Amino acid sequence: MQRNTEDLMTALAPMFARVEPRLQAAKYVRAVMSDLPKRNGWTIAEWVGDRSPDATQRLLSRASWDTPGVMSAVRRFATSRLDAAARPDSLIVGALDESGQEKKGTATAGVKRQHMGCAGGIDNGINTVHLAYVRAGAGHALIGARQWIPAEQISDPVKAITTGLPLEVRFATKGELAIDLLVDAYADDVRLDFVAGDEVYGACPALRAFLEERGQAYVLRIRATFTLTLGAGTCLTCEQIVAKYCKQKRTWTIRSAGDGSKGERTYAWAWIATADTTHYLLVRKHRTTGELAFHYCFIPAGRPVTLALLVAVAGLRWPVEECFEFGKDLFGLDESQVRLYQAILRHTVLVMAALAICATSAAQARRRTDTQAPPPTSPDQRPPAEPGMVPLTVAEIKRLFNAATTRTPTLEHTAHWSAWRRRHQARARWFHQRTRLATAYIQLT
Incomplete structure (x- = not known):
């Protein structure tokens, strides 16, 4: 862990023009890795030993300092260390999703x-689109982030200036921000077997076209009303396809979508080829409730594809x-108590650095710390005398590191x-009292 931090x-x-901000960034990363119950300018400055929050x-x-350059370095570090800890043939998935942070007022960049x-x-806050690097059997880390900014804030020159929006910022949908993240990842030679994402990204034609032009396979969630063209030019929604072609029980196959905290997550799955032989509809059905989820899949021509492969990718989202x-x-x-666009991004990338350190350390320790007993083979099997231990998790890595170094x-x-503080x-x-007096004086006059 210490070696990963130093590296x-x-x-x-x-990425830093001067030594002072570089050292302060290192202290910031170490502080967000600490056991502080709340992380802001004050608590971080106190924890690292500063006399005031000014430096933070x-x-x-x-x-x-070069914020995009730092993100690029974090990306290269995380992907290379996760690759080294994984089996060579394990799947690599780039998972897209957005994360929010609740905010008060209207003075923060991107708030709405x-x-x-x-x-x-619905609530007041900001949203940031992230790209995660998921290496099956090893671990995962965030390797890219772009904050979503509403169009009305970009077009308002006063709001743009007061929230610190760069001049080059243009309105982009979350799907278009995802394209930017993937472009950055490809520029750093990040290789992905598949890209996965939820309905926000499956509904973006620009993202799907971008991936297909690059020959990048994907498994993206889509809504039930998404229309596909089947053989003979028949156009049906996902719901209609299931109703027409998935009536028989034999149509469905029970497969695991991956391990959960309490065991494998098993669902019923079905897949249907479209008129275009490179596209498929993957359908997941909950075994108890019958709830359906739909995935639009693209596999470049000539590349082998199986139901098991698509199910594995869907689970790695x-x-x-x-x-x-x-x-x-x-x-x-989500504890960035800052308002400016650049400050929000810098807090995000430094947290990504802390997460990458712990995630890669957990991946490196995974095999040698996994001592679990073999899983049961029958419902009446007696429990083992010694259950063993699950591998070290990110949370446990962080806890042990803090106990050793704080x-x-x-x-x-x-x-x-x-x-x-006082x-x-x-x-x-x-x-505040002076402001209230001024307001009261205006009202009286």
């Missing part, structure tokens, strides 16, 4: 009332959700930050 920070060094705030907002998965519906869970719960991905702050340092709060209260 990544060495790879990031050329300068790192995110004003310091000179929109659908937020983290909020379970889910790790991106785990990346978000780890990123938020363990590293503070230092206890001195009483003087703790007292300094107690006084700093002084800052007193100053803020004074300015």
Whole structure:
């Protein structure tokens, strides 16, 4: 773990014009890997031993460093280490999805009332599209991020300036942002067997066309109303295809979509070829509720394809959700208490660096720390005397690393930050009181 940390920070060094922000970035990455219950400018600065949050705030907002270059270095580090830890023939999937962060007010770059998965519906916040690198049997990490900015914020010059939007930012759908992420990944020689994504990406014709032009296989979720052309030119929606061609029980095959925390996730699956021999419809049916999910699949001509392969790819889309869970719960991905476009991106990429360090360390330890007993072969089998242990997870890697390296702050340092917070709060209260007096004076006159 320590070696991975040092190697990544060495790879990031050329992206910084001066040594001070480089050292501050290293401290920031280490702080988000800590056991802090909440990560913001104040808590990070206190944890790393700074006397005020000025250096941390300068790192995110004003310091000179190549943010895209850092993301590229994180991407190359994560993919190369996961590849080294994986079996050579294991699948590589680029999983696309977006992650939200709830925000208050209207002063943050990209903020808008929109659908937020983290909020379970419509709420005020920001959304960022991510690309995850998933190596079957080894691990996964986030390797790209682009924040979605609403068109009305880009077209408003005052809002664009106050939120720090770069001049080159243009409105793009989430599918189009996904294309940008894939272009960046391909530029870094990232090889993907498949690209996977949910309905947001399956519904984007530009993304599908981009992938097909590159000969990039994909398995993308689509809605039930998506229309496909079958043999003899018949056009049917996904729902209609299932109703017409999947009536018989023998049409469905029970297969696992991968391991979950409590065992394999098994569903009933069916696949139907379209008029174009490179495209297929993959249908997943929940074995208890009968709920259906649809996937539009592209396999370049001449490449062999089986139902088992498509099912495996569909199952490897889910790790991106785990990346978000780890990123938020363990590293503070959604705790960026900043408003400017660049500051949000810089917080995101530094969290991605922390996640990459822990994810690759877990992948490297996976085989030698997996001592689980063989799975049962019958429902009445007696439990083993020793169940063994599951391999080290990202959370356990982080916990062990912190236990081995975290230092206890001195009483003087703790007292300094107690006084700093109280002084800052007193100053803020004074300015609020003055503002209220000014408002009351205007109302009286």
